[in-house]
Amino acid sequence: MKIPLYYIAYARSGDKGSNANIGVIARSENAYLFLKEYLTSEKVEKFFFRLKIREVQRYELPNLGALNFILKGALAGGGSLSLRTDAQGKALGQAILEMPIEIPDELYPLGEIPSSS
Amino acid sequence: MIKIGNAQAFWGDRIEAPAELLAEYPDLDYLTLDYLSEVSLSIMAAQQIKDPDLGYAHDFIQVVKSLIPFWKKGNKVKVIANAGGLAPRKCAEECVKILKEASCPLQIGIIHGDDVKGIIKADPADPLFNNLDTGAPISSVIKNLQTANAYFGARPVSEALIQGADIVITGRVADPSLTVGPCIAHFGWPAHDFDKLAQATVAGHLIECGTQATGGISTDWLQMPHWKNIGFPVIEIDGSGNFVLTKSSAAGGRVTIETVKEQLLYEIGDPDAYLSPDVCVSLSGIRLAGRGKDRIAVEGAKGKSPPKTYKVSATYWNGYRAEGTLAIFGRNVREKALRCGQIILDNVCRSGYQIENSCVECIGAGDLVPGIAETVSWNEPLECMLRICVSDHRLEAVESFSTQIASAVTWGPQGITGYTGGRPHIRPVYGFWPCLIPAESVTPQIEFKRS
Numbered sequence: 001m002k003i004p005l006y007y008i009a010y011a012r013s014g015d016k017g018s019n020a021n022i023g024v025i026a027r028s029e030n031a032y033l034f035l036k037e038y039l040t041s042e043k044v045e046k047f048f049f050r051l052k053i054r055e056v057q058r059y060e061l062p063n064l065g066a067l068n069f070i071l072k073g074a075l076a077g078g079g080s081l082s083l084r085t086d087a088q089g090k091a092l093g094q095a096i097l098e099m100p101i102e103i104p105d106e107l108y109p110l111g112e113i114p115s116s117s
Numbered sequence: 118m119i120k121i122g123n124a125q126a127f128w129g130d131r132i133e134a135p136a137e138l139l140a141e142y143p144d145l146d147y148l149t150l151d152y153l154s155e156v157s158l159s160i161m162a163a164q165q166i167k168d169p170d171l172g173y174a175h176d177f178i179q180v181v182k183s184l185i186p187f188w189k190k191g192n193k194v195k196v197i198a199n200a201g202g203l204a205p206r207k208c209a210e211e212c213v214k215i216l217k218e219a220s221c222p223l224q225i226g227i228i229h230g231d232d233v234k235g236i237i238k239a240d241p242a243d244p245l246f247n248n249l250d251t252g253a254p255i256s257s258v259i260k261n262l263q264t265a266n267a268y269f270g271a272r273p274v275s276e277a278l279i280q281g282a283d284i285v286i287t288g289r290v291a292d293p294s295l296t297v298g299p300c301i302a303h304f305g306w307p308a309h310d311f312d313k314l315a316q317a318t319v320a321g322h323l324i325e326c327g328t329q330a331t332g333g334i335s336t337d338w339l340q341m342p343h344w345k346n347i348g349f350p351v352i353e354i355d356g357s358g359n360f361v362l363t364k365s366s367a368a369g370g371r372v373t374i375e376t377v378k379e380q381l382l383y384e385i386g387d388p389d390a391y392l393s394p395d396v397c398v399s400l401s402g403i404r405l406a407g408r409g410k411d412r413i414a415v416e417g418a419k420g421k422s423p424p425k426t427y428k429v430s431a432t433y434w435n436g437y438r439a440e441g442t443l444a445i446f447g448r449n450v451r452e453k454a455l456r457c458g459q460i461i462l463d464n465v466c467r468s469g470y471q472i473e474n475s476c477v478e479c480i481g482a483g484d485l486v487p488g489i490a491e492t493v494s495w496n497e498p499l500e501c502m503l504r505i506c507v508s509d510h511r512l513e514a515v516e517s518f519s520t521q522i523a524s525a526v527t528w529g530p531q532g533i534t535g536y537t538g539g540r541p542h543i544r545p546v547y548g549f550w551p552c553l554i555p556a557e558s559v560t561p562q563i564e565f566k567r568s
Binding site for chain 1: 155156159249250251334335336337375378379380381382383384385386387388389400401402403404405417432435438440474475476478480484485486487488489492493504506507508546547548549551
């Protein structure tokens, strides 16, 4: 089945010079094991195809159930030179959580989907 | 165990926050206040050109004023702030003035010596000064070099505290080092005790952005139960370097495994090489555990010796910029907005200026993060905000742009509105230039003033 990444992960993004980083954190252990295989650098680069990224570098943090993505050159010159509204990549975390992902039915539910309280 | 809080995440944070945090935590040992981002110093440099009495974060003076009643009642909190910017001495003098007026005698430690512009200008061919991101030589921007400051570590901060400072005012000091400094001063950790320095650096990294550690900008922000008046973060750290991150129960927000993990990953690169002037930190062994409501224990950061170079944050003047917005309502708003943007840029061109850089965005129609709307297939909105931003080395070109926007309310599409802010304001552009400098060529200076 297809779900938005948000259902099984949360995220935070920001800038490092002209690069952006997005930390993607799985909402459960199973979700992490799935995302480690599924959420490759290539998929992330393709999802952000309009940002003209030079390269996506991925780091694994199994101790936090998290993946850290560095999107090189994603900020069109970076915080000081970019003319874009989101010159610091603050919105990229919310953006990646909208990525439609295909999960095997037997793995669902992978985590807790937060509900409004 | 000592308690260290943060109550300013950047120059622009709520000025009331430090006094609020101190009212919540009267037993706070140290209060760190972070004012400097990558380009803050260039903004200060521009202000200094207009008024030689500026060059530091003047918000800090108001903060000190708001803390005077606490000190006068005997509160012992020590404040560490990088508010000094380009002019730590001037910032300290201003503090001395208001503290004296209030008969509040305190010792102020001043850390300076981070200005390395002269060293870079003397030898711009040194490859260490090449841009860390692009590899370009600094000679390409040297004539427009505005500021160049080395990131000092925690040692001068701890030294100032050991020598009796109640307030430490610094120029460029690495953000987490504002927290590491008091740990070294209190626990007497030696410079090679890298695992402890790594833990304190992680603590500093977690609190340096204030409410970002306590619920602010968290993914599940809307589900946060107590969202009014989000509290600022406090760490309780012991001599082993282990610490608990928490916040006042009287304030809103929350400290959970989720908020801490998010902030741990905020603006980091390789998790095995988080670099600070004090230590090279590995986050790969970090363990988080709940210790009751709004209390998360953090352990397991590992450290190695830091690089033999200081990171330098330099900025250079790179022309002017201006941005204007117009709201548009109706069918096909995206197409209408893009056409308006094109017409405005064409009009600037007809006035004689081919603008060097421009960016047209339809905010509300998916342009904040380009390309995502197409992928996740959503319906075209009925309204959007047209935003046009330009930059150019010629002031006249940007001035021309600034005069060309308003007329769109008569030649543009029906439903174009919201032009009330006057002509866009023109600002200088400063590029950020990260590079390195050998540690031995810069020495932190410490001096004291008494109020």
